[in-house]
Amino acid sequence: MSPRTSEQFKNIRLKKRQLIMDAALKVISEKGYHTASIALIAKESGVSKGLMYNYFKSKEDLLIAIMVDGFSKVFDQYVIDNRLSPEENVMMLIEQTFDVLDTMQETLMVYFSVLMNNEVFTLVKDKLNEIVEPIMEGFTQVMARLGYENPIAEAYFLRFILDGISMNYLLIPEQFPKEYCVNRIKQIYITQK
Amino acid sequence: MSPRTSEQFKNIRLKKRQLIMDAALKVISEKGYHTASIALIAKESGVSKGLMYNYFKSKEDLLIAIMVDGFSKVFDQYVIDNRLSPEENVMMLIEQTFDVLDTMQETLMVYFSVLMNNEVFTLVKDKLNEIVEPIMEGFTQVMARLGYENPIAEAYFLRFILDGISMNYLLIPEQFPKEYCVNRIKQIYITQK
DNA sequence: ATTTTTTGACTGAACGACCGGTCAAAAATA
DNA sequence: TATTTTTGACCGGTCGTTCAGTCAAAAAAT
Numbered sequence: 001m002s003p004r005t006s007e008q009f010k011n012i013r014l015k016k017r018q019l020i021m022d023a024a025l026k027v028i029s030e031k032g033y034h035t036a037s038i039a040l041i042a043k044e045s046g047v048s049k050g051l052m053y054n055y056f057k058s059k060e061d062l063l064i065a066i067m068v069d070g071f072s073k074v075f076d077q078y079v080i081d082n083r084l085s086p087e088e089n090v091m092m093l094i095e096q097t098f099d100v101l102d103t104m105q106e107t108l109m110v111y112f113s114v115l116m117n118n119e120v121f122t123l124v125k126d127k128l129n130e131i132v133e134p135i136m137e138g139f140t141q142v143m144a145r146l147g148y149e150n151p152i153a154e155a156y157f158l159r160f161i162l163d164g165i166s167m168n169y170l171l172i173p174e175q176f177p178k179e180y181c182v183n184r185i186k187q188i189y190i191t192q193k
Numbered sequence: 194m195s196p197r198t199s200e201q202f203k204n205i206r207l208k209k210r211q212l213i214m215d216a217a218l219k220v221i222s223e224k225g226y227h228t229a230s231i232a233l234i235a236k237e238s239g240v241s242k243g244l245m246y247n248y249f250k251s252k253e254d255l256l257i258a259i260m261v262d263g264f265s266k267v268f269d270q271y272v273i274d275n276r277l278s279p280e281e282n283v284m285m286l287i288e289q290t291f292d293v294l295d296t297m298q299e300t301l302m303v304y305f306s307v308l309m310n311n312e313v314f315t316l317v318k319d320k321l322n323e324i325v326e327p328i329m330e331g332f333t334q335v336m337a338r339l340g341y342e343n344p345i346a347e348a349y350f351l352r353f354i355l356d357g358i359s360m361n362y363l364l365i366p367e368q369f370p371k372e373y374c375v376n377r378i379k380q381i382y383i384t385q386k
Numbered sequence: 387a388t389t390t391t392t393t394g395a396c397t398g399a400a401c402g403a404c405c406g407g408t409c410a411a412a413a414a415t416a
Numbered sequence: 417t418a419t420t421t422t423t424g425a426c427c428g429g430t431c432g433t434t435c436a437g438t439c440a441a442a443a444a445a446t
Contacts, residue, residue, distance in 0.1 A: 012394095012395075032310045032311070032313075034225070034227035034228065035227065037431065039431085039432090048396060048397045048398065050398065050433090051397075052433095053433065054395070054396075059433090112309045113309035115309075115364065116308075116364075117306055118223060118224075118302075119225055153373040154373075154377075156361075156370055157370070160354070160361050161353070163357035163360060164352075164357025164358070167353075168349075168356060176349075177343075177345075177346040177350070180346040180347075180349075181346075181349075181350055184347075188381060230404080230406080231405080232405085240423095241422060241423045242406090242407085244421075244423075246407065246408080247421075251406080252406065252407090388445100390445070390446085391442100392442090392444090395438105395439090395440095395441105396439080396440100397438075397439100398437100399436100400433105400434085400435090401433085401434080402433095403431085403433105404432105405430075406427105407427085408426080408427075409424100409425095409426085409427105410425100410426105411423085412422080412424105414419100414420085414421070415418100415421090416417105416418095
């Protein structure tokens with residue numbers, strides 16, 4: 001009946017969709033969301049401007065897709081293992097943070113810039129919370145096992161520290177005291193009570 | 194020569210200039226730099242579009258003026274007093290941080306969003322460094338007096354913590370554990386060594 | 387094996403909306 | 417009247433978005 005099986009078409013579409021998203025992530029992380037024009041993203045993708053709208057119904061839609069995809073990948077790397085001691089879990093969290101920072105700089109730059117733009121942020125706020133929530137629960141469990149009286153607040157506190165570190169690691173990588181920070185957090189949560 | 198003394202004109206101009214800057218800060222903090230159009234800022238200022246260019250030679254020029262003005266005000270509030278103990282200085286730093294956060298939210302939202310946008314950031318990078326540098330020196334002195342072996346790195350570390358806290362305080366003010374964080378930082382730098 | 391038909395991925399010119407910025411003319415001031 | 421402030425229509429250009437039409441590939445028909 002049809003010239004190509006729907007399976008074939010689906011594969012073509014999925015691959016190209018990812019191609020466009022990768023190119024868009026690159027361009028947006030370099031130039032920012034507003035300055036990264038559809039024309040430029042299309043060029044980077046090696047695709048016509050018109051085709052973009054075959055895959056994403058708007059520029060906004062494209063941004064949301066990139067963000068959700070990126071965050072899922074980012075936060076999939078955070079794993080709590082309850083068979084390990086809470087101290088070991090904290091160490092893992094720190095290492096995972098820097099792993100993510102080293103491997104997903106582009107995603108995170110876009111993440112932070114979008115975060116600080118209320119207009120765009122509201123578009124993805126709920127989706128992000130869905131993704132972050134389980135991680136925060138893991139943080140809280142670890143803090144409870146470490147004996148903190150208010151493990152929820154302590155989990156937030158660690159998150160804030162890691163946010164500040166992440167932001168600056170992306171902004172000033174060359175002068176960032178990475179090793180010092182790693183040891184300092186370990187000292188706070190492990191060496192000392 | 195002129196119908197008003199040049200002194201009068203100067204005052205009028207200064208006031209209106211500030212009026213425009215205040216309106217621009219408000220609009221930019223709400224919508225972001227690129228989405229905040231000159232027309233919109235003019236409307237918010239109660240001023241015509243054309244007049245904007247009587248006070249600022251370009252939109253870029255306006256942004257730089259706002260940023261430099263805002264940051265000067267922000268960082269003027271950070272004061273190190275060497276007659277006090279380093280512990281007292283750390284407590285002051287924390288209090289000053291939340292003071293700034295409570296009184297200058299708009300400025301800080303713009304600050305963070307600009308920070309994460311390379312294109313805009315390069316416009317103000319140097320000016321910002323000039324303003325931030327003396328603060329960091331103050332941080333470093335305090336850390337040296339507290340006995341840290343690497344006071345420069347420790348100053349950075351505190352800055353990262355305060356950055357992460359500031360960012361989240363602006364983004365999620367309603368669920369932010371302010372008191373807990375204040376006490377936690379004090380605990381890190383004062384109760385414990 | 388050859389031709390015809392069908393599909394949807396793909397193109398790029400064109401469109402309206404809006405942008406930052408200009409400027410001649412009007413309003414306001416003394 | 418002389419001077420400055422203020423206005424908003426206007427300009428060239430870029431943006432996101434649309435859409436009529438093209439084309440390669442596969443199925444169906446011969």
